[in-house]
Amino acid sequence: MTVLQNDRRTTGTDPDAVDVELAVSGDAAAFERLYHRHVNRVHGLARWLLGEDDLDDALQDVFIRVWEKLHTFKGQSAFATWLHRLATNVILRRREVRRTHEVRSSGPAAALERAAAGRTSPGLGIDLEAAVDALPEKAREVFVLHDVVGYKHEEIADQLGISAGTSRSQLHHARMALRQYFEV
Amino acid sequence: MTDSWTERLSDYLDDELTLGERAALDAHLAGCATCRDDLARLGRVRSWAAGYEGSAPRTDPWPGIRRALGRREPQADTVPLAARRRRRTVRLGAPLALAASLVFATVSGVTWWVARATAPARTAPTADAMAVRAAASVTLHAAESYGVAIGELERALVDRPERLDSTTVRVLREKLASIDAAIAEALDALAQDPASGYLADHFADLMRRKLSLLRNVASTASFES
Numbered sequence: 162m163t164v165l166q167n168d169r170r171t172t173g174t175d176p177d178a179v180d181v182e183l184a185v186s187g188d189a190a191a192f193e194r195l196y197h198r199h200v201n202r203v204h205g206l207a208r209w210l211l212g213e214d215d216l217d218d219a220l221q222d223v224f225i226r227v228w229e230k231l232h233t234f235k236g237q238s239a240f241a242t243w244l245h246r247l248a249t250n251v252i253l254r255r256r257e258v259r260r261t262h263e264v265r266s267s268g269p270a271a272a273l274e275r276a277a278a279g280r281t282s283p284g285l286g287i288d289l290e291a292a293v294d295a296l297p298e299k300a301r302e303v304f305v306l307h308d309v310v311g312y313k314h315e316e317i318a319d320q321l322g323i324s325a326g327t328s329r330s331q332l333h334h335a336r337m338a339l340r341q342y343f344e345v
Numbered sequence: 346m347t348d349s350w351t352e353r354l355s356d357y358l359d360d361e362l363t364l365g366e367r368a369a370l371d372a373h374l375a376g377c378a379t380c381r382d383d384l385a386r387l388g389r390v391r392s393w394a395a396g397y398e399g400s401a402p403r404t405d406p407w408p409g410i411r412r413a414l415g416r417r418e419p420q421a422d423t424v425p426l427a428a429r430r431r432r433r434t435v436r437l438g439a440p441l442a443l444a445a446s447l448v449f450a451t452v453s454g455v456t457w458w459v460a461r462a463t464a465p466a467r468t469a470p471t472a473d474a475m476a477v478r479a480a481a482s483v484t485l486h487a488a489e490s491y492g493v494a495i496g497e498l499e500r501a502l503v504d505r506p507e508r509l510d511s512t513t514v515r516v517l518r519e520k521l522a523s524i525d526a527a528i529a530e531a532l533d534a535l536a537q538d539p540a541s542g543y544l545a546d547h548f549a550d551l552m553r554r555k556l557s558l559l560r561n562v563a564s565t566a567s568f569e570s
Contacts, residue, residue, distance in 0.1 A: 182553070186560050189411070196407060201399030208400070220406045225413050289393060290400065308394035333355035340386035
């Protein structure tokens, strides 16, 4: 008899853990709460990795996938970590299929200069978001995957089809471009 | 301005240098204000990215997601939203009616207790009391969510009963009686000490266990029926 087994433990005080458990049982309101708590960050990731085109469709894809895979979340990491990795996979796969990613810059060097020169107010989030947006594609992807999502260079290398050394180098160049926004 | 060490600053920041490389860069940093400045700024870039909160979509995609989920087939133990109640249509028979009434009483008790524990104090609260109340309210929200879900599930079990085997019913009755007794005890204790974080956690845990138990039974029954 397996009826009384599978008594998964969650803490009583983590709203994500509670809502994940309720959502897995089919509670739409719990899933909507999860969505509203995390949609902004997923939207930011998607915008940086995909651009503005099809952004709504991409977000929809991500959260449908989350719904389908929610039962596989076992709580070994924070829900946000699990979600961001799943979202990244969906977004990158979508981009592979689409293969019409807009070329945003005339060249890596020019884009790095533009990202560094676009500063208006030190430390202002909106300026930094625009600066990340203006980075060359590969530098932007590596920066987002490493510093925002938390992937290791070896994982990024697998995801993007580059070497770990290239990932390190791109990350450094992205950070150097963005450092202009911060006073010491 | 850059020098040969500048390229290694990110690796230094991420602790990806060998001990020898790190020691050499430490020595360089001691005498290079530019690299120290860059290193500090790179650290702030990394911190900003780690704490990035995102940006709101121009239009909320939730309505589209909600519609899509309603059409989606479940995988493993997920359930399409539109079919939630249908899947939980199981028949447990009369013995569970008593347990159901206990659940309704429990849910009512939760609601009463949440209202009491989170109600504004008549006198100005201390900072500690406010912190305790804030922490407790999160737990209470969880407990209340469990209570609502338990009530829904129990109603489905009682309103449209199917048959489960007698062993399942017997074990379920014993388990429910045990958990309900513990819940009643926890509610009594919370009535005496509504601000206790420990009791709130304990209570939420009991409610979660009861929900898990009922969900497993309902899920199994739906496969058996």
